[in-house]
Amino acid sequence: MKGYNLFLTGFLIITLFMPAFLAEPCTAAFVPSNNITLERGGMTWEYQEQITGNESIVFRSFIDLEAGNSDRFVNAWEILKAGSILRDKMEESIKTKPDVKLNGTSEPVKVTDVDFVLSTEALGKIQKTSSITNSATVSYIFEKPIDREANIWLMGTPTSSVTINLPAGFDVERTEGLNSKSQEYENNTTVLKGTFSSEKNITLWISENETYKAEMQERERIIEQNAENKTNATVNKTGAAGKAVEVSKSSGFFKDIFIWFYQVVQKVNLV
Template sequence: MKGFITFFVIALLVGAGEGGNLWANNITINEYDMIWSYDETITGADSIAFRINIDSGFGDNDSFVNTWEVLLADKELRKEFRSSIYKELDVRINNKTDGIYLVDVDAMLSPDVIGKTHILDTVVNTYTTTYRFDTSVLNAGSIWFMGQAGTPVTIVMPQGVDVTNISGIDNATINITDHAEISGFLREISKDRGEITLTLSRNTSFIKKEINASNVTSPEKTDETKPVVEMLSWIRDASIVVVGLVIILLIYVFRIRKK
């Protein structure tokens, strides 16, 4: 995503030597919501630079990252990430942002960050955004995403919708089971910015399957409940007869005693 996190990490890594930074996008779409998870893997000298900049930016620059410094960095990430998304949402439905709401922003810095700054290892951070939709994705004609160019992306679609066209993903592959799953790499359209558009259509076969399943099970339920209904009816009729006989008997006994 072209948002604060990317630039925040770049700022933290200023002055880093050899190392690596991998940014992976995992998007799960449900009928009325979406969860976008970002997994960031920092390796080599970049992991040292990451710790040093947290220590100097949020701590006392003592070459040691403590829990409090990580919490401060985490809080700042959430705040700036949310602010960045509000400036430009990274998802659109039918090329509009109407009815799309950012519900939650979560940042979880790796606990491996805590400790001495000059440790050459791997740090894995996770960031998550959650959105809510006013209308069903099943009725959408398209869905659009904005992300960090060149980064891997996996998009899991809900059941009941077909993906008829994919644009903005390099080396795109689509796996279809009871839902569609698309993967590839965000194609660059400008510096650091990639955009994806999926053209959608409602899966009529999925709808028919639900209807057929309903039609098949209904007669079975009717057959199963028929004997029960007949038994209850018989019990009710028998109860009425018994009550009537009891009343007649009581009247008869009462008259005999009266005489």
């Protein structure tokens, strides 16, 4: 994902004004993590990055210079503006160099939304070394939804942790670029955990679980059968109500005939 590169873009801007920061020993780090949820028709990529130590000073300085008034203090308005700047840069970066491919191509993968949240932990004097945890979420759709099998290519931050939730009912056949891999299975969903390799790319080969597919087909059949039974019951109930009305009408008709006949007989007797 581009959050890592995006932050580096800000730091390159900072270096033009504050080379002293790069001269100092690096006593802190970026700690990124990723949570990816795959669906048949799309996916979401939630990204989080913690910035600590000297890097947090550099990042606060970036906010103050790019979105503020260079007064060496970060306020709430500057955070909002910087968040908007970073969101736009992230969206532009993803469009320039896609970070997701489906079956070997990025063509069917379209970004529908980018949300960037710059933490209020950045508030205050730029010299603060306290940690800042920023987050972003990118939503994608697949114009050609996953059918029975697919391969997914993901470009992320080297060595960063990642959790990947497969579409419900899908199994993973094999993976490349996912280090320290572990696998769990919950509620018909396979969950992979590990880290991006130093090559920063992960490829997954997934396929639909035949047992799950059969269960879904049986569930659909039962739903359709229940709907049909309900329709038949309604029709039968309506038919029974119609017959009751006919009986009522018939009884009334014969009663009227009997009264008429009785009146005729009475008149004859009177004559």
